Amino acid sequence: MTCILETRSLNKEFGAVIAAKDLNVQINKGEVVGVIGSNGAGKTTFINMVTGYLKPTRGEILFNGKSIMGHSPRAITRAGMARSFQVAQLFPEMTVIDNLIVALAAAESARPSFLSPLRSDARIARAEEILREFGVENYRDSLVTAVPQGARKLVDIAMALIGNPQMLLLDEPTSGVSVDEKTDLMDTVMNAVRQHGVTVLFVEHDMDVVERYVSRVLAFYSGEIIADGEPAAVLADQQVRDLVTGHRPTTKQGNGAS
Amino acid sequence: MRLDKTEISLGLVALACVLFGFVSPGWLIFLLTIALAKALVVQGVVMQMRSGLVSFGQGLFYCIGGYTVGMGGQFFGIHDAIAALSLGMFVAIVVAMLLGLLLTRYREIFFAMLSLAFSMILFGILVKSQELGSTDGFNVHDWTLFGWAPEAGAGSQHTVFTMTVVSGLIVAVLIHRYTKAGIGVICEAVRENEVRVEYLGLSPRWLLYGNYVAAAAVSALGGGLTALATGHVDPEMAYWTTSGEFVFIALLGGLGHVAAPFIAAIVFSFVRTYAIEFVPHTWQMILGFTLLAVIIFLPKGLWSLVSREKTGERA
Numbered sequence: 001m002t003c004i005l006e007t008r009s010l011n012k013e014f015g016a017v018i019a020a021k022d023l024n025v026q027i028n029k030g031e032v033v034g035v036i037g038s039n040g041a042g043k044t045t046f047i048n049m050v051t052g053y054l055k056p057t058r059g060e061i062l063f064n065g066k067s068i069m070g071h072s073p074r075a076i077t078r079a080g081m082a083r084s085f086q087v088a089q090l091f092p093e094m095t096v097i098d099n100l101i102v103a104l105a106a107a108e109s110a111r112p113s114f115l116s117p118l119r120s121d122a123r124i125a126r127a128e129e130i131l132r133e134f135g136v137e138n139y140r141d142s143l144v145t146a147v148p149q150g151a152r153k154l155v156d157i158a159m160a161l162i163g164n165p166q167m168l169l170l171d172e173p174t175s176g177v178s179v180d181e182k183t184d185l186m187d188t189v190m191n192a193v194r195q196h197g198v199t200v201l202f203v204e205h206d207m208d209v210v211e212r213y214v215s216r217v218l219a220f221y222s223g224e225i226i227a228d229g230e231p232a233a234v235l236a237d238q239q240v241r242d243l244v245t246g247h248r249p250t251t252k253q254g255n256g257a258s
Numbered sequence: 259m260r261l262d263k264t265e266i267s268l269g270l271v272a273l274a275c276v277l278f279g280f281v282s283p284g285w286l287i288f289l290l291t292i293a294l295a296k297a298l299v300v301q302g303v304v305m306q307m308r309s310g311l312v313s314f315g316q317g318l319f320y321c322i323g324g325y326t327v328g329m330g331g332q333f334f335g336i337h338d339a340i341a342a343l344s345l346g347m348f349v350a351i352v353v354a355m356l357l358g359l360l361l362t363r364y365r366e367i368f369f370a371m372l373s374l375a376f377s378m379i380l381f382g383i384l385v386k387s388q389e390l391g392s393t394d395g396f397n398v399h400d401w402t403l404f405g406w407a408p409e410a411g412a413g414s415q416h417t418v419f420t421m422t423v424v425s426g427l428i429v430a431v432l433i434h435r436y437t438k439a440g441i442g443v444i445c446e447a448v449r450e451n452e453v454r455v456e457y458l459g460l461s462p463r464w465l466l467y468g469n470y471v472a473a474a475a476v477s478a479l480g481g482g483l484t485a486l487a488t489g490h491v492d493p494e495m496a497y498w499t500t501s502g503e504f505v506f507i508a509l510l511g512g513l514g515h516v517a518a519p520f521i522a523a524i525v526f527s528f529v530r531t532y533a534i535e536f537v538p539h540t541w542q543m544i545l546g547f548t549l550l551a552v553i554i555f556l557p558k559g560l561w562s563l564v565s566r567e568k569t570g571e572r573a
C-alpha cells in the first residue's frame with residue numbers, strides 16, 4: 001500500500017490553546033478514513049493545516065511523498081488534494097449550476113479566459129450531469145442560499161470533486177442535515193467518490209455514519225490522536241468511549257459525540 | 259464572431275448617436291462627448307466593483323490617459339489621435355502592472371484608500387512640474403486622424419464625438435463579453451467567496467490583478483478622449499474629487515448592465531450642467547440628494563429602471 005498523505009509531528013498552537021499536538025498520521029491510497037472527536041478537538045485544524053489554510057507551528061506534511069509545507073491552498077488543490085467545508089463555501093449570489101460551472105472552468109485552467117463565455121454548452125452539459133449524479137438537479141437554477149442545507153453540502157462536495165482530486169477531505173459533510181437524510185447524503189457522496197477512485201478522509205460526529213462507511217477511524221481529543229485503527233476496535237476502546245463517544249449503548253440514541 | 263442581442267442593440271444605439279452628431283448643436287455634442295469619455299473611466303470603476311473592490315483613485319488612469327495624449331503631442335510629435343490614445347492606454351497598463359502588485363494585496367477600505375493615495379501622488383507630482391504647467395496644466399496640440407487634420411473647432415469636436423462613440427461601442431462590446439467570460443464571472447466569484455476561489459485552485463490575487471490592469475486601460479482611454487475633446491489637461495484629473503465623481507456615476511448607474519455607466523454619465527452631466535446654471539451654489543447638494551434618492555429607491559442604480567421586468571436575468 002502506498003501512502004498518499006503523511007504528517008510528522010504536526011503541531012499547532014493558538015496562543016495557549018494547543019489545537020494539534022504531535023500528529024503523526026499516514027493515510028494510504030484508497031482508504032476511507034473517519035475522523036471523530038468532540039467539539040474543539042482539533043479536527044478542522046488538522047484539515048486546515050493539511051490543505052494549506054493554516055500554517056503549522058511545527059512539523060512536516062507530505063503529499064504523495066513530497067513536502068507541501070508552506071504551499072498555498074490553491075497549489076495543494078492543484079496537486080490533487082481537495083476539501084469541503086464544515087459550513088459549505090459557495091458563491092451565494094450565483095445559482096447552483098453557475099457554482100458548478102465556475103468550478104469546471106477552474107478545473108480546466110488556472111488562467112480563465114478574458115473573452116470566451118464561461119457558460120459554454122459543454123460546461124452546462126457537464127454541470128447538468130453532475131447535478132444528476134448528486135441528486136440536486138431540482139435546484140439547478142436556485143440561488144445556493146435558497147436551497148436546503150443538505151443540497152448545499154452536496155454542491156460544496158461536488159465542487160471539490162470537479163477538479164478530479166486524488167484525495168478528498170470532508171469536514172462534517174452531514175452536519176446540519178437531519179438524521180434521516182444523513183444516509184442518503186453519504187450514499188450519494190460515497191458513490192461519487194468511488195467512481196473517481198478518491199482517497200477520503202471525513203470528519204463525522206455520528207458514529208452510525210462512521211461505522212457504515214469507513215475502513216479506519218482516527219479519534220481526536222484535545223489536539224491529540226488517541227486512537228487509530230479499524231472502526232470496531234477504535235469505537236470499543238475505553239479511552240475513546242470515555243473522552244469522545246460517551247458511553248454509547250448499542251442503540252442509536254443520541255448523536256454520538258458532541 | 260456572432261453578436262448577441264445586447265451587442266446588436268449597442269451597435270444600433272451607437273449608430274444613432276453618430277447620426278445624431280450631425281444634427282445636434284455643438285454644446286450638446288461637447289457635453290455628450292465628455293459624458294461618454296467619463297463613462298469609459300467609470301467602466302473601469304465598475305469592472306473593479308464587480309470584483310468587490312472600490313477604486314477611489316481611478317482618476318489616476320484618467321489623468322495618465324489625458325497627460326500621455328497631451329505630452330505625446332506637445333513633446334514627442336505624436337499627433338495621430340489613435341496612436342496617442344493607444345500610447346495612453348499602454349502607459350496606464352504599465353503603471354497598473356506595477357501598482358497592481360501592491361494593490362491586489364488589499365481589500366475594502368484599504369484598497370480604496372491606497373488607490374486614492376496613488377492618484378494623489380500623481381496629482382502632487384504634476385502640480386510640482388513647471389514644465390507641465392503646474393496647476394494650470396497645458397493645451398493639447400492639434401491632432402490628426404490617419405493623416406487627416408479636422409478643422410479646429412466644430413470639425414474637430416464632431417470628430418472626437420464620433421471617435422468617442424466608436425470607442426465606447428468597442429469597449430462596451432468587449433466588457434459585455436468580458437463580464438460573461440471566465441475572468442469576469444470568476445472576479446465576481448472572488449467578491450462572493452475568496453476562500454472558495456482559492457480552493458478551486460485559482461489565485462484570487464492574480465484574477466484581481468488582471469482585472470485591475472484591464473480596468474486601467476479602459477479608464478485611460480476615457481482620459482485620452484477627454485483630453486482630445488477639451489484640448490486641455492490639468493492635474494485636477496488626478497484629484498480625489500474627480501475620482502469621487504467616477505464612483506458617484508458608477509453607483510448612479512449600477513452594475514446591472516454594460517450600458518448603465520453611459521446612461522448614468524449622461525444623466526450626471528445634465529444634472530450638473532443645469533444645476534450649475536440655475537442654482538449655482540447648491541449643485542453639490544442637488545447631486546447629493548440625487549445619489550441619496552438612487553441609493554434609497556434604486557439601490558441597483560438607474561439601470562434597474564430599464565430592467566424592472568427582467569429581474570432574475572443575469573447580464
Ligand SMILES: Nc1ncnc2c1ncn2[C@@H]1O[C@H](COP(=O)(O)OP(=O)(O)OP(=O)(O)O)[C@@H](O)[C@H]1O
Pocket residue numbers: 014017018019037038039040041042043044045046086
Ligand atoms: N483561528 C483560530 N484562532 C484561535 N483558536 C482557534 C482557531 N481555530 C481553532 N482554534 C481553537 O483550536 C481548537 C480546535 O478547533 P477546531 O476547529 O479544530 O475543532 P474541531 O475539532 O473542528 O471542532 P468542531 O467539532 O466544533 O468543528 C479549539 O479550541 C478552537 O477554539
Ligand SMILES: [Mg+2]
Pocket residue numbers: 043044045086171
Ligand atoms: Mg470543525
